[in-house]
Amino acid sequence: MEELIKCENVSFSYENVGVVKNLNFIVYSGEYLCIVGENGSGKSTLTRGLLGLKQPALGKIVRCNGLGLNEIGYLPQKTPMQKEFPASVFEVVLSGRLNSHGFRPFYSKEDKQIAHDNIKKLGLEELIKRSYRDLSGGQQQRVLLARALCAGRKLLLLDEPVTGLDPIVTEEMYRLIQELNSKEKITVIMVSHDIFAAVKYADHILHLNFDKSFFGTTSEYMESPMGKYFFSEDNFNK
Template sequence: MINDPVIELKNVRFRYDEELVLDGIDLVVPEGSFVGIVGPNGSGKSTLLKLVLGLLKPVEGEIFLFGQRQALFKRQERIGFVSQKANSFNSGFPATVFEVVASGLTRKIGLFRFLKQKDKLEVYQAIRQVGLEKYANRKIGELSGGQQQRVFIARAIVAKPDVLILDEPTVGVDAKNVRSFYRLLTSLRKEMGITLLMVSHDIEALLNEATHVAYLNKQLNFFGDTAEYKNVRMAKHFSYAGYHSV
């Protein structure tokens, strides 16, 4: 069920020096939704995620997280993040899958703390949820790009966040594993009640799983449910840069 907003942007503007990157963004991400953010290169998609994560500050406007002004929000463990790890990960990194996933508990249990038995069980549970239980003791560098991204998903969900933010996580992942990756996200959303906010260029795969679509090109040109987006795109014969035209 779609409930209250978990992320809300009100008239958000952002500039890099004198360049206006985002202009007057009003966006509400409902609880339990899977919102896909699409748009051409340079449209401000990744910048929007950085603003939500607090890595950047808007020059105008306000951001609310779980109904609270971002500046007052202290429960960062409620928000997980996955970036383009699979495309740039150092395959020589010696950590095991278990160790990488366990590092996702740092904000919850503190730095340099030993894992308790219940923490270890949570790590194994997260690994099982992404379908990699037989790889728990394998070095992460030995895994494929698609498997590595599943590890980073497990790392992001091990602390049981309410929101998972993903920035083009399928870069460098082959088409077969992209489809599997999206199905995994939908499964996690339904099983754990996680709200998903994701930037992606895999528009067709995204439309099969997302509940809502936001089309961004410095301004928010469209936001609505996926069925509505498909209808609008077909009716207007949208042909966005970087995507297949209808």
């Protein structure tokens, strides 16, 4: 297993208030890491840092073993504007290939083939000509996941991918992500509110909590004070 991303003593501030302090962790290829934490704990800021859109105030984030920014597939949070957007499924998925283009203006045959492959992989063939705005929330997320796969084969960075989905579709989405991780050996970093799904699917947990953040394997997390707090019987029955 090779290292993909290494965070060394990373601190972030947001609007001059420190949100993340002294964070250390390493993501190896093939892992499934869930980043959890309360609102305002710096999940989004850290995500932007991992994508290279924001420099940490202190410390550094290293992308190792030649992991380029154009090998990271990103699934951002939905914007309300997209709901009404007239674009076909194929157009949306294909746009994931842009990052490997540089200044080449048009898509190649290879780009289109990759888009087709990913559409097939996520079971979207029947929807390929449909308009993105006519799809259900779960289908839209799958389209965006296919686009993320077009953008990066090595690492998927998912920012709250199940927000607004109903329980059944949420479960499907989680299973799909797990399959990509286990069968396709794609490294997954998922930002989530859903701590129960996090421990169910991920093999590593990063719980952000200012300077007392936790990082470790899922079983270590369950034994930690933070994990115990969330999974104590009291909380479970609430």
